[in-house]
Amino acid sequence: xxxxxxxxxxxxxxxxxxxxxxxxxxxxxxxxxxxxxxxxxxxxxxxxxxxxxxxxxxxxxxxxxxxxxxxxxxxxxxxxxxxxxxxxxxxxxxxxxxxxxxxxxxxxxxxxxxxxxxxxxxxxxxxxxxxxxxxxxxxxxxxxxxxxxxxxxxxxxxxxxxxxxxxxxxxxxxxxxxxxxxxxxxxxxxxxxxxxxxxxxxxxxxxxxxxxxxxxxxxxxxxxxxxxxxxxxxxxxxxxxxxxxxxxxxxxxxxxxxxxxxxxxxxxxxxxxxxxxxxxxxxxxxxxxxxxxxxxxxxxxxxxxxxxxxxxxxxxxxxxxxxxxxxxxxxxxxxxxxxxxxxxxxxxxxxxxxxxxxxxxxxxxxxxxxxxxxxxxxxxxxxxxxxxxx
Amino acid sequence: xxxxxxxxxxxxxxxxxxxxxxxxxxxxxxxxxxxxxxxxxxxxxxxxxxxxxxxxxxxxxxxxxxxxxxxxxxxxxxxxxxxxxxxxxxxxxxxxxxxxxxxxxxxxxxxxxxxxxxxxxxxxxxxxxxxxxxxxxxxxxxxxxxxxxxxxxxxxxxxxxxxxxxxxxxxxxxxxxxxxxxxxxxxxxxxxxxxxxxxxxxxxxxxxxxxxxxxxxxxxxxxxxxxxxxxx
Amino acid sequence: xxxxxxxxxxxxxxxxxxxxxxxxxxxxxxxxxxxxxxxxxxxxxxxxxxxxxxxxxxxxxxxxxxxxxxxxxxxxxxxxxxxxxxxxxxxxxxxxxxxxxxxxx
Ligand SMILES: Nc1ncnc2c1ncn2[C@@H]1O[C@H](COP(=O)(O)OP(=O)(O)OP(=O)(O)O)[C@@H](O)[C@H]1O
Ligand SMILES: [Mg+2]
Numbered sequence: 001x002x003x004x005x006x007x008x009x010x011x012x013x014x015x016x017x018x019x020x021x022x023x024x025x026x027x028x029x030x031x032x033x034x035x036x037x038x039x040x041x042x043x044x045x046x047x048x049x050x051x052x053x054x055x056x057x058x059x060x061x062x063x064x065x066x067x068x069x070x071x072x073x074x075x076x077x078x079x080x081x082x083x084x085x086x087x088x089x090x091x092x093x094x095x096x097x098x099x100x101x102x103x104x105x106x107x108x109x110x111x112x113x114x115x116x117x118x119x120x121x122x123x124x125x126x127x128x129x130x131x132x133x134x135x136x137x138x139x140x141x142x143x144x145x146x147x148x149x150x151x152x153x154x155x156x157x158x159x160x161x162x163x164x165x166x167x168x169x170x171x172x173x174x175x176x177x178x179x180x181x182x183x184x185x186x187x188x189x190x191x192x193x194x195x196x197x198x199x200x201x202x203x204x205x206x207x208x209x210x211x212x213x214x215x216x217x218x219x220x221x222x223x224x225x226x227x228x229x230x231x232x233x234x235x236x237x238x239x240x241x242x243x244x245x246x247x248x249x250x251x252x253x254x255x256x257x258x259x260x261x262x263x264x265x266x267x268x269x270x271x272x273x274x275x276x277x278x279x280x281x282x283x284x285x286x287x288x289x290x291x292x293x294x295x296x297x298x299x300x301x302x303x304x305x306x307x308x309x310x311x312x313x314x315x316x317x318x319x320x321x322x323x324x325x326x327x328x329x330x331x332x333x334x335x336x337x338x339x340x341x342x343x344x345x346x347x348x349x350x351x352x353x354x355x356x357x358x359x360x361x362x363x364x365x366x367x368x369x370x371x372x373x374x375x376x377x378x379x380x381x382x383x384x385x386x387x388x389x390x
Numbered sequence: 391x392x393x394x395x396x397x398x399x400x401x402x403x404x405x406x407x408x409x410x411x412x413x414x415x416x417x418x419x420x421x422x423x424x425x426x427x428x429x430x431x432x433x434x435x436x437x438x439x440x441x442x443x444x445x446x447x448x449x450x451x452x453x454x455x456x457x458x459x460x461x462x463x464x465x466x467x468x469x470x471x472x473x474x475x476x477x478x479x480x481x482x483x484x485x486x487x488x489x490x491x492x493x494x495x496x497x498x499x500x501x502x503x504x505x506x507x508x509x510x511x512x513x514x515x516x517x518x519x520x521x522x523x524x525x526x527x528x529x530x531x532x533x534x535x536x537x538x539x540x541x542x543x544x545x546x547x548x549x550x551x552x553x554x555x556x557x558x559x560x561x562x563x564x565x566x567x568x569x570x571x572x573x574x575x576x577x578x579x580x581x582x583x584x585x586x587x588x589x590x591x592x593x594x595x596x597x598x599x600x601x602x603x604x605x606x607x608x609x610x611x612x613x614x615x616x617x618x619x620x621x622x
Numbered sequence: 623x624x625x626x627x628x629x630x631x632x633x634x635x636x637x638x639x640x641x642x643x644x645x646x647x648x649x650x651x652x653x654x655x656x657x658x659x660x661x662x663x664x665x666x667x668x669x670x671x672x673x674x675x676x677x678x679x680x681x682x683x684x685x686x687x688x689x690x691x692x693x694x695x696x697x698x699x700x701x702x703x704x705x706x707x708x709x710x711x712x713x714x715x716x717x718x719x720x721x722x723x724x725x726x727x
Contacts, residue, residue, distance in 0.1 A: 005508030007626045014625040019493035054658040058666030108677040116667040124660045183674040208669045239686040286489045291478030296506040314636035321643045349654030350647035385451035
């Protein structure tokens with residue numbers, strides 16, 4: 001058969017689909033919506049994962065937490081001397097951080113003591129970070145700045161655990177581009193963090209351990225566990241794995257929810273297709289009687305499935321891209337973000353996994369085509385003389 | 391192959407639902423020869439097997455036993471594909487119920503049989519328009535078929551049957567839905583085709599059809615068997 | 623124009639659209655890759671371990687730092703932080719060395 005014959009059959013199929021505009025555009029609409037939702041989730045979670053992994057490349061190689069009665073507890077800072085003695089450890093630094101609930105805007109902040117200065121050419125911070133020993137100054141994330149209407153030069157007041165209000169001059173604001181990392185941060189000098197949380201002297205939140213060779217980190221973690229049985233060392237590798245899991249889970253859950261919708265749609269499609277109407281059956285008979293081959297009928301049904309599913313897939317995936325990367329996944333970002341008051345704008349870098357797209361295409365287009373062809377098979381192979389009798 | 395014979399059947403038998411409780415012997419032992427250029431009528435009471443024989447002759451279905459030779463070729467055991475091929479190249483079928491595809495225009499219906507052959511659609515359209523013009527239907531070209539009168543629907547069906555330049559034109563009860571005047575019109579159209587050299591086979595129990603003076607061959611059927619063959 | 627051509631053009635248009643989006647993706651990703659150096663600079667300077675994704679609860683704000691029982695730690699009225707809490711898996715315990723088992727005497 002020539003190319004033209006295929007085009008002719010496609011022509012006929014389109015003509016035939018256009019006869020039932022309402023129904024077919026309805027199917028395309030629903031189908032597009034499902035591809036749009038699923039595609040958005042895939043885009044979103046994949047970008048998150050890739051971004052998180054890139055951003056967290058700078059994380060400490062090893063974090064040592066102290067556990068007490070199953071809870072994360074403050075750790076004595078002086079055990080860092082012991083840890084430093086372990087071969088392969090190049091440095092240990094206590095971290096001082098914690099959560100702060102701001103009843104004014106009902107938001108949770110993350111309070112953090114600064115330890116190092118940022119390189120001057122870092123474009124993501126306006127102003128500066130407080131020095132480790134600075135008092136009364138703060139650098140805030142964009143989310144905090146927005147919630148409390150802060151800018152460089154304004155001041156923010158926090159209530160310490162001791163009950164007294166502490167005022168901080170804002171000397172730095174993180175840029176919007178860094179929101180995914182810094183949205184809810186308030187960076188203070190170390191003495192201020194200790195005072196704000198009333199941390200006992202000599203205690204830190206946890207210890208950041210740097211190692212000379214990251215491949216040895218698990219061994220070092222084992223040794224730390226051995227010397228200090230009440231600690232829990234967390235490897236950078238595990239952080240990375242956590243993010244793999246989180247976005248696997250998050251997207252997985254929503255995909256499961258939507259799998260429900262998808263199944264409903266497949267049932268609908270199946271029902272539509274298997275309940276091949278008497279009219280459609282008759283049309284197939286007529287086509288056969290006037291000289292169409294079985295293969296032509298099957299080809300027509302193939303085109304029918306392809307036209308609907310491919311159009312829906314293409315439209316859905318384009319809309320999903322626009323939704324996630326131009327509109328910040330506005331449709332379901334709230335669901336992903338939970339109840340947080342401060343959350344980052346999803347200005348995600350459009351990382352795309354061609355494999356995922358191909359999978360999505362295979363899972364939408366092929367089953368639909370199959371569900372169009374298979375039910376018409378029987379009608380297509382019956383002798384056309386049935387139709388003669390009408 | 392004896393010249394002049396376009397379709398010959400030999401002991402043609404067709405069962406429906408063979409081997410089941412509702413088995414029906416629709417034609418039994420039918421042997422007829424139809425010559426090229428014949429104007430043949432299949433006549434007989436209802437249920438006598440006219441439609442069955444017609445669809446066997448038109449390659450719509452295969453016999454249970456016996457053989458059908460179309461242009462010297464035994465088609466009773468050909469696979470489906472070849473049967474379709476013969477149906478498409480040599481037969482034009484006009485159905486009792488017209489069987490037009492609803493929702494499409496007259497022109498599209500007429501063009502339909504040749505879509506899968508890879509025909510050039512512009513040429514095909516010209517040809518279809520020519521046929522419609524011959525039948526006085528050109529002005530209805532773009533009308534959806536469901537809005538047409540019975541006579542117009544039949545003329546659309548005739549144009550569709552002729553689009554592939556068939557050697558043989560077959561019609562089943564063509565006058566059943568028409569009044570006397572339209573029935574005569576139909577017979578005149580068939581006569582014109584016959585005069586152009588087509589072989590015409592019509593199944594009918596309508597006197598307007600089988601008493602027509604052009605009808606050269608009348609095959610009378612009863613209970614699935616041929617009762618009488620008269621050739622004028 | 624015949625319908626199959628229209629459909630072909632539609633598909634072509636969509637594919638071009640996708641290709642264009644692919645190009646913007648490349649551009650934005652490469653821009654992000656440059657920016658990510660600054661971002662991981664902040665991570666390193668502040669010794670951050672998690673992204674600020676959802677600060678409903680400690681275990682959603684810092685999933686990698688969450689302790690073993692964190693899902694049960696919040697005040698009693700807050701059984702769960704839906705939906706973020708319900709999709710956050712328990713932390714990875716592999717570094718604890720030994721599996722956690724309940725000992726019975
Ligand atoms: N698909 C079928 N299944 C079972 N029996 C059938 C089938 N088609 C036809 N028959 C039977 O075969 C016999 C011949 O039917 P056919 O339609 O050929 O008669 P006919 O001469 O065309 O009658 P009419 O003048 O009413 O159209 C009838 O008894 C009919 O009931
Ligand atoms: Mg009949």
